Amino acid sequence: MLDTVFSIWSWIRWIHIMSAIAWIGGQLFILLILLPIMRTALPRNERTLLFAQVGRRYAVVSWIALTLLIVTGFLNGERRSVAWEHLTDSSYGRILFTKLIFVAIVLVVTLVHALYFGRRITELAERSATIGYDDPKIAAERRRLQILSGVLSGLNLLLNLVVVLLAAALVA
Ligand code: HEM
Numbered sequence: 001m002l003d004t005v006f007s008i009w010s011w012i013r014w015i016h017i018m019s020a021i022a023w024i025g026g027q028l029f030i031l032l033i034l035l036p037i038m039r040t041a042l043p044r045n046e047r048t049l050l051f052a053q054v055g056r057r058y059a060v061v062s063w064i065a066l067t068l069l070i071v072t073g074f075l076n077g078e079r080r081s082v083a084w085e086h087l088t089d090s091s092y093g094r095i096l097f098t099k100l101i102f103v104a105i106v107l108v109v110t111l112v113h114a115l116y117f118g119r120r121i122t123e124l125a126e127r128s129a130t131i132g133y134d135d136p137k138i139a140a141e142r143r144r145l146q147i148l149s150g151v152l153s154g155l156n157l158l159l160n161l162v163v164v165l166l167a168a169a170l171v172a
Helices: 008-041 044-079 084-089 091-131 136-171
Strands: none
Touching (some): 008 044, 008 136, 044 091, 084 091
């Protein structure tokens, strides 16, 4: 029994599962706990600047988690002797293939969110903080970007939940 618990494959799966927990758990924590509290506790400008810090820190965790998910995901596949060039030939392969498509979309959405929306919203909040008031044009642009960024984050979470459902189907 101990042989199984401490086999290299158990550790690889452990890293895969822990990375998924860190990645998706972080998103759920931000959406369900942090954001509602920040919305009631802080004025808009401070909220955006604080949220930018949270975003930067969470980005480090999420890129490490995503890298580990990809590396250990391929190892999981090797463990199951997946024929990567003929993925669609088996039912297991087709589910894995679908999961990989969703993971690819998640990666694109995450990049767009971090590199465009996160940066732009922070820039606008910093500009308002420097000039000392909310220029109506800047405020409107920030509001627009925040709504789009929220929609993108919600989409990202949904896609990730589908990835986990497909993962559950893989091991069922
Ligand atoms: C957002 C990224 C990902 C998430 C959230 C995720 C999540 C999960 C979860 C929760 C499991 C079930 C754990 C288990 O019981 O072993 C799993 C299994 C698996 N994942 Fe991922 N995964 C991701 C990316 C990947 C990638 C990129 C690959 C392949 C390159 C991959 C390949 C696999 C395989 C093959 C299994 C099944 C292992 C088995 O049959 O024993 N995953 N994944």
